[in-house]
Amino acid sequence: MNSTTAAFSDLANAIRALSMDAVQSANSGHPGMPMGMADVATVLYSEFLKFDPSAPDWADRDRFVLSAGHGSMLAYALLHLTGYAEPTIEDIRNFRQLGSPCAGHPENFLLDGVECTTGPLGQGLAMAVGMAIAERHLNAKFGDDLVDHRTWVVAGDGCLMEGINHEAIGLAGHLKLSRLNVLWDDNTITIDGTTALSTSEDIAARYEATGWHVTRCDGHDPEDIRRALAEARDSDRPSLVACRTIIGKGAPNKQGTSGVHGSPLGPDEIALAREQLGWEYPPFEIPQHIAAGWRMMGERGKETRLAWEKRLNADSDARAAFENGTSSGSDLAGPAVEHLIAELAREPQKVATRKASEMALGVLTEAIPNMIGGSADLTGSNNTKTKATDPLTADNYGGRYIYYGIREFGMAAAMNGMALHGGIIPYGGTFLIFSDYCRNAVRLSALQQAQVTYVFTHDSIGLGEDGPTHQPVEQVMSLRLIPNLNVYRPCDAIETAECWALAIASPKTPAALCLTRQNLPQMRGEGDADWSASSNRSAKGAYRLKAAENTRKVILLATGSEVHLASEVAAKLEAEGIGADVISMPCWELFEEQDDAYKADLLPNVSPDEILRVSIEAGVTLGWERYTMANGLNIGLDRFGASGPAEDLFEKFGFTVDAIVPQIMNKIK
Numbered sequence: 001m002n003s004t005t006a007a008f009s010d011l012a013n014a015i016r017a018l019s020m021d022a023v024q025s026a027n028s029g030h031p032g033m034p035m036g037m038a039d040v041a042t043v044l045y046s047e048f049l050k051f052d053p054s055a056p057d058w059a060d061r062d063r064f065v066l067s068a069g070h071g072s073m074l075a076y077a078l079l080h081l082t083g084y085a086e087p088t089i090e091d092i093r094n095f096r097q098l099g100s101p102c103a104g105h106p107e108n109f110l111l112d113g114v115e116c117t118t119g120p121l122g123q124g125l126a127m128a129v130g131m132a133i134a135e136r137h138l139n140a141k142f143g144d145d146l147v148d149h150r151t152w153v154v155a156g157d158g159c160l161m162e163g164i165n166h167e168a169i170g171l172a173g174h175l176k177l178s179r180l181n182v183l184w185d186d187n188t189i190t191i192d193g194t195t196a197l198s199t200s201e202d203i204a205a206r207y208e209a210t211g212w213h214v215t216r217c218d219g220h221d222p223e224d225i226r227r228a229l230a231e232a233r234d235s236d237r238p239s240l241v242a243c244r245t246i247i248g249k250g251a252p253n254k255q256g257t258s259g260v261h262g263s264p265l266g267p268d269e270i271a272l273a274r275e276q277l278g279w280e281y282p283p284f285e286i287p288q289h290i291a292a293g294w295r296m297m298g299e300r301g302k303e304t305r306l307a308w309e310k311r312l313n314a315d316s317d318a319r320a321a322f323e324n325g326t327s328s329g330s331d332l333a334g335p336a337v338e339h340l341i342a343e344l345a346r347e348p349q350k351v352a353t354r355k356a357s358e359m360a361l362g363v364l365t366e367a368i369p370n371m372i373g374g375s376a377d378l379t380g381s382n383n384t385k386t387k388a389t390d391p392l393t394a395d396n397y398g399g400r401y402i403y404y405g406i407r408e409f410g411m412a413a414a415m416n417g418m419a420l421h422g423g424i425i426p427y428g429g430t431f432l433i434f435s436d437y438c439r440n441a442v443r444l445s446a447l448q449q450a451q452v453t454y455v456f457t458h459d460s461i462g463l464g465e466d467g468p469t470h471q472p473v474e475q476v477m478s479l480r481l482i483p484n485l486n487v488y489r490p491c492d493a494i495e496t497a498e499c500w501a502l503a504i505a506s507p508k509t510p511a512a513l514c515l516t517r518q519n520l521p522q523m524r525g526e527g528d529a530d531w532s533a534s535s536n537r538s539a540k541g542a543y544r545l546k547a548a549e550n551t552r553k554v555i556l557l558a559t560g561s562e563v564h565l566a567s568e569v570a571a572k573l574e575a576e577g578i579g580a581d582v583i584s585m586p587c588w589e590l591f592e593e594q595d596d597a598y599k600a601d602l603l604p605n606v607s608p609d610e611i612l613r614v615s616i617e618a619g620v621t622l623g624w625e626r627y628t629m630a631n632g633l634n635i636g637l638d639r640f641g642a643s644g645p646a647e648d649l650f651e652k653f654g655f656t657v658d659a660i661v662p663q664i665m666n667k668i669k
């Protein structure tokens, strides 16, 4: 070795040193995982991963997902060492401090090169499945010259133990995603101690049974790691590499114990580790020859990227097709539904909003080729399949409809992965009640600003006979609690098309569409014959559907299937000489974004004695006080539903004109 060549162990130890020093300086974090996986990561980055630190958005880069997100220092060290503009060494010094992009767990919106936000164990791997689907799909569309990359995942025992792992690997095995390679940090340690405390599973056998290729390696022997990674790369199935490692490798007294999982090593142990590793440099200092060794890996990727760009630029038509085909397509949404809405205005339709959603999807998937749909085994109920979307299968990656199977969480995470990969706008369906099964992935869509549209049908007791296990009561409101998630509950076919157009036009905000099973009369149509994106009334989140005729004494606020009920209530009140506005409120979040004047116009700031505000929504009332105020009236369902025909349930639970009007009269008298 001369002064410009770094030994393998030096390269790997640079990761170890940065990790233990950053965690020590933050007095918080997880040194064990990055120290244990340093050797595997060094082989991966130096010999396998296709990446260019000077072009982190390069479409054909390999995707690297650190599913074991607690080991975030591994990602930060790799990005810094290989020459990404960020994180700087200063950022690493400020690991876990406010303002540093080196957050506790990797955040896709803070650093280029962090492909997705990880930390909730299991979801990184499940998102990687989506990325691998996206790669195969775009490869089918644009060919090997332009799309030919892999998805590499580092996952821990926790990622493999989580329930979502079963869903994710089942889907990956079924779709034969051979470019997905999972490097399992098989260190037999979790927080509570040895994995023997909680599991006796034969993980290799489970993966093999699911259609995966499985191999093992000594995670501290570069030669063996190289062999195993090559085997994974060359397999025609998705691959699991069980990398047997020692957690916290290099810390002489603490390595191999759960004590290094999530606590700083302490100054004494760090000093001993420096000795054991032969790392004689001060904290946050990487000697020139080791830094150069890492930079060289990044430089190599640049040549590959430039060759790719040459191929892209060789044919201007192909380039245009690739760029159009992988751009978001969000500007096409409004124009796509224009004709449909005009038609609905001319010929109103009494359909379920899930059916209306299918109509909107029909035109949207036709106009926007990068939309990929699917359902968690409820295709016929969610109405998510359209003519334009053929099944995406192991034999036809060019398809645009995924049969996810009964894997709601896996579906949601895969959709996050597809959206973050880029070039795809995913949507997928399940019953609204099962949004809870995938809730943390919905939350990650929102946190990661991933454009995913959830088609949540059967949105209330209106689904009827399936009973309370299937009847959402708290789900609509609880989804509204998630920041940066637009929750839409449209009232008819036109609003449904409007909400779809808004969802597809918002590249950084995921959407949950809450749709009915039961038919609803069409409330809109007047003035919609020459609809255009700029006249999308749902865009304001809430609007006055009908203005009071008599002196206004009541404002009725309703969503979805309760809007027509509100308008019948208004008609009855008007007949009694009481003026009532009807406000349709398909999206709270968008209403919140409106200016004060608009809000005050819909909801004037006067006492309830003057104007009573009434909410009507077939779900929990908690939260509606925001709009109806302390003395308002909230019509809802603060209990579980029951099994029976929808009409009987609405009657039983008081969602009728006859039940509601007296309550209002009582309040305003």
Ligand SMILES: Cc1ncc(C[n+]2csc(CCOP(=O)(O)OP(=O)(O)O)c2C)c(N)n1
Pocket: 032, 033, 068, 070, 071, 119, 120, 121, 122, 155, 156, 157, 158, 159, 162, 185, 187, 189, 190, 191, 247, 261
């Ligand atoms: C869904 C979820 N549950 C719990 C946690 C808290 N947690 C973080 S790391 C960890 C242990 C993970 O063990 P392993 O993956 O083996 O990581 P290692 O200790 O080997 O670094 C737990 C329980 C989490 N981040 N996500």
Ligand SMILES: [Mg+2]
Pocket: 156, 157, 158, 185, 186, 187, 188, 189, 190
């Ligand atoms: Mg472990």
